[in-house]
Amino acid sequence: MGKRLILLGAPGSGKGTWSKIISDEKGLAHIATGDLFRAELAAETPLGCEVKSYMEQGALVPDELTIKLVEKALTDKNASNGFVLDGFPRTIPQAEALGELLEKRGLAIDVVINLIIDESILIERTLSRLVCIKCGQPYNAKNMAPAVEGTCDHCGGNVVHRSDDTEETLRKRLEAYHLSTAPLIDYYGNRDLLVAFSNDGPPSDETRNRLFALIDGAKGKA
Ligand code: ADP
Ligand code: ZN
Numbered sequence: 001m002g003k004r005l006i007l008l009g010a011p012g013s014g015k016g017t018w019s020k021i022i023s024d025e026k027g028l029a030h031i032a033t034g035d036l037f038r039a040e041l042a043a044e045t046p047l048g049c050e051v052k053s054y055m056e057q058g059a060l061v062p063d064e065l066t067i068k069l070v071e072k073a074l075t076d077k078n079a080s081n082g083f084v085l086d087g088f089p090r091t092i093p094q095a096e097a098l099g100e101l102l103e104k105r106g107l108a109i110d111v112v113i114n115l116i117i118d119e120s121i122l123i124e125r126t127l128s129r130l131v132c133i134k135c136g137q138p139y140n141a142k143n144m145a146p147a148v149e150g151t152c153d154h155c156g157g158n159v160v161h162r163s164d165d166t167e168e169t170l171r172k173r174l175e176a177y178h179l180s181t182a183p184l185i186d187y188y189g190n191r192d193l194l195v196a197f198s199n200d201g202p203p204s205d206e207t208r209n210r211l212f213a214l215i216d217g218a219k220g221k222a
Pocket of ligand 1: 010011012015033034035037054055056058059060061062066086087088089090091094173
């Protein structure tokens, strides 16, 4: 059975980039709440309209809406074969709800990878990052640009700068991270599930090998 992983980290710490690589190479479902919310927004669904103002302001979407979205994704994406959670949980109540959702299915998290990055790099990295609006593939104008400007290498979708990747919104998202998400480091640390992973450089083979060794070595909890 595939592993069940959580990627934890500040905005711009590389969660999206690495969870895509891990889920592609290991055949795991990729569940990224930010991507799911952006898809709802683009399709102008009722949920999309509800979450719009939170996302634009760099605030967290309320737990109740986020948990419902993840519950649906766990079912839709056949997550019983393993998954990578990217951007969820982001609060203690979300982590508790996730624990209950998995328990109901007889599943548990194998490892929580805490991506660690210097905050000064993080702001610079986030301001130059780009994303495919169709498949969620992250790019960076400085060191990870698509082969053809504005076009996704993987799906041909439009590659754009996210409207919430401005300095002002990023500062608010960082605040939300320190206030609501950083407590998850202790939460999962206390459960013996947390591993720290330094991710200061651009994606490289060295980082990939270090990360995959960590995942392969992670022992699942009963
Ligand atoms: P980043 O990690 O770069 O901040 P994401 O794409 O993960 O970006 O999230 C973008 C926005 O979507 C967040 O700022 C927030 O408004 C919303 N969001 C995503 N995941 C969650 C979550 N687990 N809980 C609450 N809000 C979320
Ligand atoms: Zn794409």
